[in-house]
Amino acid sequence: MQLTADFHTHTPYSHGKNTVFENAQRAKEMGLSAVAITEHGFSHVFFGIRRRQVDSLIAECKAAEEQLNIPVLVGIESNIRSIAGGVDLTEADYEKFDIFLAGIHDVIKYEHLSDCKIGWGNLLRWRFGMKEKPSLVKASTEAYINAVKNHPIDVLTHLNFRVRSDAVEVAKCCRDYGTYLELSGKKAHLSDEELDRVVQTGVRFVVNSDAHSVDRIGDVARAFEQIERVGVPLDRIDNIDGRMPSFRFAEFKKHM
Numbered sequence: 001m002q003l004t005a006d007f008h009t010h011t012p013y014s015h016g017k018n019t020v021f022e023n024a025q026r027a028k029e030m031g032l033s034a035v036a037i038t039e040h041g042f043s044h045v046f047f048g049i050r051r052r053q054v055d056s057l058i059a060e061c062k063a064a065e066e067q068l069n070i071p072v073l074v075g076i077e078s079n080i081r082s083i084a085g086g087v088d089l090t091e092a093d094y095e096k097f098d099i100f101l102a103g104i105h106d107v108i109k110y111e112h113l114s115d116c117k118i119g120w121g122n123l124l125r126w127r128f129g130m131k132e133k134p135s136l137v138k139a140s141t142e143a144y145i146n147a148v149k150n151h152p153i154d155v156l157t158h159l160n161f162r163v164r165s166d167a168v169e170v171a172k173c174c175r176d177y178g179t180y181l182e183l184s185g186k187k188a189h190l191s192d193e194e195l196d197r198v199v200q201t202g203v204r205f206v207v208n209s210d211a212h213s214v215d216r217i218g219d220v221a222r223a224f225e226q227i228e229r230v231g232v233p234l235d236r237i238d239n240i241d242g243r244m245p246s247f248r249f250a251e252f253k254k255h256m
């Protein structure tokens with residue numbers, strides 16, 4: 001198993017340590033065909049990129065791409081902000097970005113008070129090792145599904161990281177809408193048993209590092225270990241062994 005491209009990395013625009021150039025340089029050294037810089041979305045209270053910074057992010061990606069001769073995609077890891085599936089990337093932002101990731105994070109501005117539970121509620125239960133609360137699992141599942149239905153999201157990041165949702169139902173929706181599920185090199189966020197059931201849905205995957213520092217660019221060893229353990233068919237993973245994914249956001253933008 002060889003990674004073709006890493007579609008989830010951060011820089012100091014959103015809590016990462018190294019520059020766009022350094023991330024791209026490392027990706028090039030590792031023999032990757034492309035790298036995406038995917039900053040945390042605007043509603044992330046501490047780590048989100050600000051809209052006023054996007055033009056300079058674009059300029060840095062372009063400069064790195066030209067100097068290093070490797071595609072450097074301008075990306076966002078948007079925050080899912082409500083059970084109704086609201087996200088913090090608007091259609092007016094679309095022209096500035098090449099790739100649209102989305103995930104649930106805790107310290108963000110939610111749309112309504114009642115939406116906070118998908119972040120804070122899940123975080124507290126995870127932190128204190130509390131058992132699943134069915135109404136919260138339902139709300140989190142709905143948030144993921146509604147986000148995928150209502151927005152041209154390329155990749156759902158780290159499904160069920162500090163969140164409990166019905167991963168199989170989320171996967172079915174991703175399969176139907178052409179959104180990839182990410183298998184993260186940071187940590188296996190789905191149990192082996194859960195991933196096995198997710199695989200049965202027919203959803204497609206990408207493997208990413210979620211690197212916040214240059215030493216982790218392209219580091220997907222943990223994901224590869226789980227893929228082998230569970231026996232995920234390799235032809236269902238679209239950014240390994242020379243293959244590149246077909247992303248829905250780029251396709252959507254062609255018809256805007």
Ligand SMILES: [Zn+2]
Pocket residue numbers: 077103105157158
């Ligand atoms: Zn994330």
Ligand SMILES: [Zn+2]
Pocket residue numbers: 008010077157210
């Ligand atoms: Zn991330």
